[in-house]
Amino acid sequence: MKTLVIISHPEIMESGSQQYLLSSIPENKDITVHHLESIYPDFNIDVKKEQNLLKEYDRIVFQFPFYWYSAPALLKKWQDDVLADGFAYGKKGKALVGKEFGLVISIGVRKEEYQPGGREGFSIDELMKPFQAMALKTGMEFLKMLPIFQFSYLTENQKMNLLIRYQQYLTREKEDSLAVREKWFIEELKSTDSSKLNDGNQFVLNQAIEFIEENRDTIDELKIVLDQMN
Amino acid sequence: MKTLVIISHPEIMESGSQQYLLSSIPENKDITVHHLESIYPDFNIDVKKEQNLLKEYDRIVFQFPFYWYSAPALLKKWQDDVLADGFAYGKKGKALVGKEFGLVISIGVRKEEYQPGGREGFSIDELMKPFQAMALKTGMEFLKMLPIFQFSYLTENQKMNLLIRYQQYLTREKEDSLAVREKWFIEELKSTDSSKLNDGNQFVLNQAIEFIEENRDTIDELKIVLDQMN
Numbered sequence: 001m002k003t004l005v006i007i008s009h010p011e012i013m014e015s016g017s018q019q020y021l022l023s024s025i026p027e028n029k030d031i032t033v034h035h036l037e038s039i040y041p042d043f044n045i046d047v048k049k050e051q052n053l054l055k056e057y058d059r060i061v062f063q064f065p066f067y068w069y070s071a072p073a074l075l076k077k078w079q080d081d082v083l084a085d086g087f088a089y090g091k092k093g094k095a096l097v098g099k100e101f102g103l104v105i106s107i108g109v110r111k112e113e114y115q116p117g118g119r120e121g122f123s124i125d126e127l128m129k130p131f132q133a134m135a136l137k138t139g140m141e142f143l144k145m146l147p148i149f150q151f152s153y154l155t156e157n158q159k160m161n162l163l164i165r166y167q168q169y170l171t172r173e174k175e176d177s178l179a180v181r182e183k184w185f186i187e188e189l190k191s192t193d194s195s196k197l198n199d200g201n202q203f204v205l206n207q208a209i210e211f212i213e214e215n216r217d218t219i220d221e222l223k224i225v226l227d228q229m230n
Numbered sequence: 231m232k233t234l235v236i237i238s239h240p241e242i243m244e245s246g247s248q249q250y251l252l253s254s255i256p257e258n259k260d261i262t263v264h265h266l267e268s269i270y271p272d273f274n275i276d277v278k279k280e281q282n283l284l285k286e287y288d289r290i291v292f293q294f295p296f297y298w299y300s301a302p303a304l305l306k307k308w309q310d311d312v313l314a315d316g317f318a319y320g321k322k323g324k325a326l327v328g329k330e331f332g333l334v335i336s337i338g339v340r341k342e343e344y345q346p347g348g349r350e351g352f353s354i355d356e357l358m359k360p361f362q363a364m365a366l367k368t369g370m371e372f373l374k375m376l377p378i379f380q381f382s383y384l385t386e387n388q389k390m391n392l393l394i395r396y397q398q399y400l401t402r403e404k405e406d407s408l409a410v411r412e413k414w415f416i417e418e419l420k421s422t423d424s425s426k427l428n429d430g431n432q433f434v435l436n437q438a439i440e441f442i443e444e445n446r447d448t449i450d451e452l453k454i455v456l457d458q459m460n
Contacts, residue, residue: 043273069360073307079298121366126359129352130299136351
């Protein structure tokens with residue numbers, strides 16, 4: 001699966017959360033990071049080039065800081081220009097049909113404020129409806145969002161957790177079954193560069209992989225037995 | 231009451247609805263039209279100038295065509311730049327508190343599609359939550375919106391009706407009482423240039439004003455009687 005991460009952030013070098021997320025993206029994976037403000041600082045978007053780029057990917061992710069309850073202006077310009085009639089919608093506009101669409105949003109205010117009675121008054125789900133409508137119109141499947149609230153207040157542990165969720169968000173097949181989650185973890189563990197671990201950690205890593213695979217075999221066998229009983 | 235109409239439309243000269251609405255704005259009223267694409271074609275917004283402009287008005291109206299379930303990109307840039315911390319929100323950001331905020335949105339698809347099961351899937355109310363949240367954050371009072379569906383399919387009568395609603399949207403005091411609506415109509419009728427009417431129409435115009443004023447007097451007298459009876 002190939003994933004295109006379209007980032008819009010006018011001050012990405014100064015953003016702790018963006019730098020942290022970016023540093024974790026593995027280079028050997030089918031992930032392309034596409035930072036709009038670096039490519040189009042003057043807001044003149046190369047529409048044909050962007051449209052051709054989109055066609056190559058299975059999952060499109062918009063990643064941005066929450067500016068006035070939406071994306072920064074350049075991502076809106078990108079939408080207005082690139083997602084044209086005849087390409088993204090309309091009778092001949094089928095280029096995005098069947099792709100997956102995700103949102104990674106960094107938010108400076110705590111989650112509790114995004115509800116009736118809270119300082120922001122509306123939930124993230126409510127505020128993101130325009131993007132959900134965009135996915136509907138273009139025939140893309142809307143994925144569960146990954147909102148990141150107050151990154152700078154996260155503990156080291158919470159940040160590590162976020163990294164795993166982020167990597168999964170970009171790379172893991174959509175299905176949420178235990179089998180898919182296991183498969184993803186095993187692949188991640190196997191691709192870990194074990195030459196950088198000491199002997200003890202190498203042993204733990206291999207044991208972990210073995211345990212997960214053995215459990216999976218047992219579960220699969222039990223399922224066959226159950227099927228035969230029906 | 232002074233009203234600032236901030237229009238964002240990349241092709242305003244080609245837009246039938248925008249030209250129709252603009253042609254109706256009376257010059258002697260406290261209305262300023264501010265078309266962003268004419269002033270900032272390169273997306274470089276003069277923040278100080280815009281902030282000073284905003285301070286002069288009681289009612290701020292965003293007027294735009296619906297692009298991807300929101301405003302065109304330049305209006306988003308305007309929001310991102312002009313509505314800064316310390317001006318529009320935050321501890322010292324009280325510049326917009328108490329003003330009124332309105333939305334005039336022209337929409338190419340018919341209203342029925344904006345609901346669950348319709349082609350667009352979501353209502354205009356749902357899709358406009360980010361603007362409602364902006365009004366909340368900046369302390370502005372959110373006015374009922376004026377969405378215009380499929381302008382080009384309207385009959386001449388419907389267009390005339392729209393013009394009256396639009397003029398009221400820009401100029402009428404918020405209160406929806408019969409007295410306020412009457413007052414607005416009488417002022418509009420009185421400011422009609424009667425030299426351009428023939429004698430018959432002049433007579434009708436004057437009669438209309440007299441009737442409304444007489445009715446108002448009768449109603450007011452009845453109210454006094456009722457008050458005395460209590």
